Amino acid sequence: MQEPVLIKKKVCLLGSFNVGKTSLVRRFVYNVFDDLYLSTLGVKVSQKILPAIEKPDGTVVQYQLMIWDIEGQEKFTDYLPGYFTGSAGAVLAVDLTRKNSWTIIPDLMQRFKDINPEAAFVLAANKLDLLPEDHAHLKEIADFAKEINVSHWLTSAKTGHNVEHFFHDLASSF
Amino acid sequence: MANPDASFAESSDQSRRTLDELKAILLSDDRRKIALLEEKLKELENQLKNKDELLSLLDPITLNLLRKQMQTNPKEMGEILGPAIGPAIRKQIASAKDDIVDALYPVIGQAIRKAVAEAMKNLARSVNQKLDQALSFRLLRARIKAKLKGVSADEAVLSEVLPFSIHELFYIHKKSGILLAHVSAEKQDSAVKDVIGGMLTAIKNFAQDALSKEGSPQDLNVIEYDDFQIYLENGRYAFIAVVISGVPNDLFYRKIKELETQLHKRYAGLLRDFSGDMRRLEELPSELEKFLREFQRTETRSEHAPLWAKVAVSFLIIAALIIGIRYLFFPPSPPQQTITVNKTAKALQLESILDKLSDHLPASLQTDLKNLKLIVDGRVLYLQGRAANENEKVKIARVVAELSGFPVIVNELTLSNPQKTVVEKINKTRIYFQKESSRILPNEKKKIHSLIPLFQQISDQKIRLIGHSDSLGSDLLNLNISQKRAEAVRQLLIENGIEQNRIEVVAKGRKEPLVSNRSEKERALNRCVVFKVLENTSDAGTRAH
Numbered sequence: 001m002q003e004p005v006l007i008k009k010k011v012c013l014l015g016s017f018n019v020g021k022t023s024l025v026r027r028f029v030y031n032v033f034d035d036l037y038l039s040t041l042g043v044k045v046s047q048k049i050l051p052a053i054e055k056p057d058g059t060v061v062q063y064q065l066m067i068w069d070i071e072g073q074e075k076f077t078d079y080l081p082g083y084f085t086g087s088a089g090a091v092l093a094v095d096l097t098r099k100n101s102w103t104i105i106p107d108l109m110q111r112f113k114d115i116n117p118e119a120a121f122v123l124a125a126n127k128l129d130l131l132p133e134d135h136a137h138l139k140e141i142a143d144f145a146k147e148i149n150v151s152h153w154l155t156s157a158k159t160g161h162n163v164e165h166f167f168h169d170l171a172s173s174f
Numbered sequence: 175m176a177n178p179d180a181s182f183a184e185s186s187d188q189s190r191r192t193l194d195e196l197k198a199i200l201l202s203d204d205r206r207k208i209a210l211l212e213e214k215l216k217e218l219e220n221q222l223k224n225k226d227e228l229l230s231l232l233d234p235i236t237l238n239l240l241r242k243q244m245q246t247n248p249k250e251m252g253e254i255l256g257p258a259i260g261p262a263i264r265k266q267i268a269s270a271k272d273d274i275v276d277a278l279y280p281v282i283g284q285a286i287r288k289a290v291a292e293a294m295k296n297l298a299r300s301v302n303q304k305l306d307q308a309l310s311f312r313l314l315r316a317r318i319k320a321k322l323k324g325v326s327a328d329e330a331v332l333s334e335v336l337p338f339s340i341h342e343l344f345y346i347h348k349k350s351g352i353l354l355a356h357v358s359a360e361k362q363d364s365a366v367k368d369v370i371g372g373m374l375t376a377i378k379n380f381a382q383d384a385l386s387k388e389g390s391p392q393d394l395n396v397i398e399y400d401d402f403q404i405y406l407e408n409g410r411y412a413f414i415a416v417v418i419s420g421v422p423n424d425l426f427y428r429k430i431k432e433l434e435t436q437l438h439k440r441y442a443g444l445l446r447d448f449s450g451d452m453r454r455l456e457e458l459p460s461e462l463e464k465f466l467r468e469f470q471r472t473e474t475r476s477e478h479a480p481l482w483a484k485v486a487v488s489f490l491i492i493a494a495l496i497i498g499i500r501y502l503f504f505p506p507s508p509p510q511q512t513i514t515v516n517k518t519a520k521a522l523q524l525e526s527i528l529d530k531l532s533d534h535l536p537a538s539l540q541t542d543l544k545n546l547k548l549i550v551d552g553r554v555l556y557l558q559g560r561a562a563n564e565n566e567k568v569k570i571a572r573v574v575a576e577l578s579g580f581p582v583i584v585n586e587l588t589l590s591n592p593q594k595t596v597v598e599k600i601n602k603t604r605i606y607f608q609k610e611s612s613r614i615l616p617n618e619k620k621k622i623h624s625l626i627p628l629f630q631q632i633s634d635q636k637i638r639l640i641g642h643s644d645s646l647g648s649d650l651l652n653l654n655i656s657q658k659r660a661e662a663v664r665q666l667l668i669e670n671g672i673e674q675n676r677i678e679v680v681a682k683g684r685k686e687p688l689v690s691n692r693s694e695k696e697r698a699l700n701r702c703v704v705f706k707v708l709e710n711t712s713d714a715g716t717r718a719h
Binding site for chain 1: 347348349350351352353366368369372373375376377378379380382383384448449450451452453
């Protein structure tokens, strides 16, 4: 395989309070910074280098994701727009067990798109470990993802289920 | 007959009564005493039962006892009371904290003040000591360097005490916070440099979004932590973050700005819509590396003066000492100024500099450039003469520096009397008119307008406007036309805010021509109004029609 081309991308992790965003990142990244940054600045940047992949045109690329874990706000308008700029995509994180954490997503997504029109999205439906397999929310989240036209992943930061996959999925759509 | 039993009983009663009476007589004192004792006893019992009364009873005894014990066995008393005092104080503090604080405040406040003052004194002493040790020679060196570099001595001294160095350099994409390149002066490369790049951008974004006033976005320039600073040089699409320590000099700021401009020129097209593809930025780290190396070399060069400079400085110090001693013991009688100037072959070149000066200075310059003189002495160029004001003094020296290329220019221009210059300029001005006309031509109007600020500078002086004419026509006609010309100028001055009572008008007609009237050119020069600033009040008010 040829020497991969390094491509760095900024990715934002968005969602309400307590949906497990920071835990998802902690599961995923190599370098873990003190979470103090989150409470002081409202953002914490981490990085993750994904394995090299071959693009349809034959080029081999390796993505280095700079993940901006942005503190959840009550309203989508409360987010500082500066944190969104220059992003290639966003992970929309929700709590599977708490449906009210889903409601902010469409507006948040729109606000993000206004700043980054070409942005790619994935939906990370977290805390799967807390729901029984036949829970109604599992069907409802699939419908919700279809409604906002975003691919979704059922994840668990606790068990690590699907955590790598949704980041890879996001990178593949760049 | 009497009953014997009854009589016995009667006699017995009698004897008892007698005995009782006897007892009463004999024991009355004792009984009273017993009653008193009983009363006392009861009182004591009551006092024992009643805590308050018992305390009042024991108080004097306890106090006396304690006092006595403290005097005779102080050590033992201390041992006995010690364990009880700690908890007692703690309890008291817990229950009546405010009272305790109030009571102790004057004592503790004073003690703290004293301790802090002592600590500060020690700190100051230690800092002074260190500075003395570090600066005795370095201070002198810094001051000389400051003089040569033209920076403030304080800045130079600080640079000596806090040596400046660049530790790391980041070049970061402004919008995404993606690290474009990074170099470090230390051998070890930071594993989290990309994250640092992102966090720096986040901090910048935060400051911009949260702190900037609406409509006036402001960029963060410096972040300080411990002994380090992160200096941010903001560009259009990217910014440079430099981790530094010590006191940066002007050279640093200039070089960083130059680097930013250079990188912008080269990479702006790529960074405008940056895709994150790092292939086209492969040369960037080596560019930063080169900058860092060159900067460090420049700094080192300026830090370590060559041998000749050290010898020269030593010589200067010795010379200064000799001169100082000479002046101390043989003070000069009258002040004498002896300037020895070595005029070199550069004289011609210097003349051409003087000739070119006016082309590089504004037309409104009030300084007479003809009075300037340039003298070369070794590597130093002296600029002498009179400048109209401080601003022009600096401007002229700057242009001389540019044109001559001398490393050191000594600006010895003195300021001419500013008021005198203004007066001279006004008095030299002529407003010319066309034949038989008192209408002010547009160009002449401009001249008058340019004089307005000068009139305002000498607001306590009056101005005389003297109208003149050519020699053609009658005296009366010429007198009238010269009067009208001067009046026209007066009117324009008033319209431009000059007080009416400051202006006098004088008509000379053809009587006192400024030049002879032999040619048309000369006659045209006589068709004018002349300004005269009146020196004092005795000049004012003397109209000569």
